[in-house]
Amino acid sequence: MFFFNPMYFLFALPALLLGLYAQYKVQNAFARYSRVRTVRGLTGAQVARYLLDAHGLHHVRVERVGGMLTDHYDPTSKVLRLSPQVYDAPTIAAAGVAAHEMGHALQDATNYAPLALRSAMVPSVQIGSWLGPILFVVGLLMARPTLAWLGVILFAAVAVFALVTLPVEFDASNRAKKLLQQTGLLLPQEMEGVNAVLNAAALTYVAAAVQAISNLLYYVFLLQSTDRD
Template identity: 50%
Template sequence: MFPFFYDPTMIIIIPFILFSVYAQYKVKSTFNKYLSVTARTNKSGADIARELLRKEGVSDVTVEQTQGRLSDHYDPRSKTLRLSSDVYRGSSLAAIGVAAHETGHAIQDATEYSPLKVRHSLFPVANFGSQLGPILAVVGFLFFKSQFLVGLGILFFLGAVLFQIITLPVEFNASNRALKLLQQYNFLNRDEAKGTKKVLNAAALTYVASTLVAIGHLLRLVMMFGMMDED
């Protein structure tokens, strides 16, 4: 029906990929803009993270520097908050915002925030499904003309989509916690909080984009299934 190796369903995900590219551009440009704006506290991102953890009663989390740019993350397995050098050492609005956001994840973990627990439990399934699901579906569609394989691929990939969807409230909550705590403990004034909020909103856009890309891939697999004739 189609030329060898040609997959007509690829067109579905192009708009989602373009939006993802825009989101990546937005977060980098916004981060760079506010990386040059020093907060009045003149505290580093590492200092802010440690003080927020202490004030919130979280004593078992280590804050350390990691390699890479915008590679900041919280590792719940080792209870480690890893900050890139720009964030760890920097005292800009961008550095403080990112450090506080990742600290928000550590606080979520300490308070057993339900969506975070669900996301952690879904990770193995999502990781497996995101790799195997599309392969099964595409191979079943292009080579074996098998609805069963395509359907199995869809089933596996659903775990990855659910993981992306549950990630959204986790990330939004971490950002909301960050902004609230930064103002509550007087690390940022109202005007500074506006700049930090723009950084966190831009970062949130990348998670929205990732979710839309995952949904786009799922629609693509469903389209494959629908294009095949029932045996």
């Protein structure tokens, strides 16, 4: 059957290996610099609050959220949520992650186009991520290529979302690095750790984009193979 096609590994294996490497890098970097306290001793929550206030974003709340590395900015409710390992910790890793999430809040405040586009795509991605593969499989099994192609089109939203995410995350990290240096919250020698953490995190988004594109290309390959048969 099609889902046991050995060609799947040709498409999926590079993305899988890159994803595993990216996860290793981010976990290793975060763990390493979570053991290094900043000279100023500010927690991630304090770093985020200071940077938000310095840019007039007093209305953006900073909250603790459960989980490991669940840090994110919610543009709908204007809340910056930090995991306990970031919210409570006065470490280089926590400062870097908190500043990165604050970068998303600054993007929102300045109407950064890629962030607005990514937010607008969320509903279509939620639908496409689960309905697309279902329609694709049903269409392929029932020899209904039109239905299968519809599934591919829906799933393509996931790949586009992953691509749009790249400039959003890269820009947030660049803003974070500049803000931490300009405000003097971290010393120059501490920025090496921030760069290591944020660069490793950026690689995970690259891996996610590669994986989404690989899956999409595999779906197209299967359909074209079926058409030739």
